[in-house]
Amino acid sequence: MPGVLPEGEPVPVDGSLPDAARATVGARGFGVYVHVPFCASRCGYCDFNTYTPGELGGNADRDGYVDQVLAELTLAGRVLGDRPPARVDTVFVGGGTPTLLPADDLARILDGIDRLWGLAGDVEVTTEANPESVTRESLKELRAAGYNRISLGMQSAAPGVLAILDRRHTAGRAIQAVGEAREVGFDHVNLDLIYGTPGESADDFAASLAAVIDAGVDHVSAYALIVEDGTRLAARMRRGELPYPDDDVAADRYLAAEQALSGAGFSWYEVSNWARTPAARCRHNLLYWAGGDWWGLGPGAHSHVGGVRWWNVKHPATYAARLAAGTSPGQARELLSAADRRVEDVMLRLRLASGLPLAALDDAGRAGAAGARDAGLLAGTEYDSGRAVLTLRGRLLADAVVRDLLP
Known part of the structure; x- marks a missing residue:
């Protein structure tokens, strides 16, 4: 199961923030992160705050989840009160697998944010998706709802690597999903890669890079595999079934990524991220890296406003209970x-x-x-x-x- 959240001081029951924090909200931009904690199955390397149907328990399920998120959004409106952000510059829906929710539900969340704070005219709205969790029709519905950027978890084009990572999609489905997203009008499409998986060869990774480039995406994220305690992958390595990742191999893979991507017209703008043009860069992540403000909605979501950082309770059932009681779902916070x-x-x-x-x-x-x-x-x-x-x-x-x- 996912690791524990950090310690901190208690969050006020009403979620209130110091006046000094509210006074500067949005000075470096303002975004909204929405965490959708549901997955159809758990990947062997994942320790994110996500839950499969069999892991939820506690009478927690997807039904009513959007209403809970909207309830937290209402609370956020009360907290910021007469000091709301001038506009919402970016929205990022992550998980988990957000696209396990119906497109109508994701549309309701975006509409709620717009009604409360107002979306900027050039707002960037991203959803993450697993390739097998979307169809051309669902992508069309998302685009019509205002989502203009999608980040697809490809991880690898090598079937053997996908099997070790416990990914459920086929090697070609991610590429097909890119084409569907482009066809229905998504402005920006990202593919995620993971490198350094045990058993991955240099040729495997070269093939993954070639597939990404040929797919016509305008953004690529590539991350070295990190083995987290408590995951199935870590257990397999402890038992000696798989070797641990090799730092030298990871460095070689990174250099290969830089060579292939720069040769295809991509430029790095953050250590693990490349974009074809400045407009293709992920503005939501840039807001994080530049010290902006954002409100995180959902179980385990982190927020930052004016030097105050807080994080919500992790389990969906506890999150729902807090909101049903009219109290903040915040577990703890720190004043930086x-x-x-x-x-x-x-x-x-x-x-x-x-x-x-x-x-x-x-x-x-x-x-x-x-x-x-x-x-x-x-x-x-x-x-x-x-x-x-x-x-x-x-x-x-x-x-x-x-x-x-x-x-």
């Missing part, structure tokens, strides 16, 4: 100090192709940046113009560079 926010700003912005100003660092951090530049981890030209920007080698060692800049 100025120092906390500076550290997070450095950690997140360094992952971006735009980097961060050297002026954001203290003296020790600037000394670390100079050392990283000398080691070839930060680009010299950008450094000379006052910015810390990772080189390709620096992207492979991004965590180490962060430690240099935050000694």
Whole structure:
């Protein structure tokens, strides 16, 4: 089952926020994240806050879920009160598998957000989807409801790799779903890849990259496999059935991704993300990385407003009970100090192709940046113009560079 949430101080029963936090809401943009915690089956590597029908228990199910999300949205309206965001810049529906809900339900959620705060004229509205959970007709309905970006979990084009990951779709279904999304008018389509799975060969990953490029998507996310405690994949590795991921192999796969994607006209804009054009970049994720504000709706969802970060209770039954009682579903929160926010700003912005100003660092951090530049981890030209920007080698060692800049 998914890991435990972090500790923090209690969230007020009514979910209220300090006036100082509400005063700055939306200053760096405002988004809404909606968590849909349902999956048809559990993938062997997954420790997200998701539940299959057999795992739900507690009288929790999909029926009535949208009403619960809308109830939390109403609570959010009360909390922000006379300090609402000027507009909602981005909406991201994730999971789980959001598209296990009917398209009408996902449309109701988007309409509720629009009615409460108003969607920006150029709002980006994303839903995640497993390839087997959508059809051309359901995609058409989503597009008509206002969804204009879709992120499909492909993970690999190699059947053997999909089997190890416990993915249910065939290797070709993700590509077919891309075509359907394009046909019905989605502006932007992303495919997710996972690399470094045990048994994956260099040729397997090259074939996955070629399939993604040929599919005609305008965005690709590629992540190294992370083995989380408590997952079936971790148990298989402990039993010796599968080898653990190899860091050198993961580095080789990343370099292969960069070579193939850049050669096909994609540019990296975050360490694990590539886009064909600036307009194709995921604006919702950029809002996270730039320290913006967002309200997270749903079990286990995280939120951030004005330096206050909180997270909801995890189980759908507990989430529903809190809202039925008229109380906040927030489990705990933390108030970030100025120092906390500076550290997070450095950690997140360094992952971006735009980097961060050297002026954001203290003296020790600037000394670390100079050392990283000398080691070839930060680009010299950008450094000379006052910015810390990772080189390709620096992207492979991004965590180490962060430690240099935050000694």
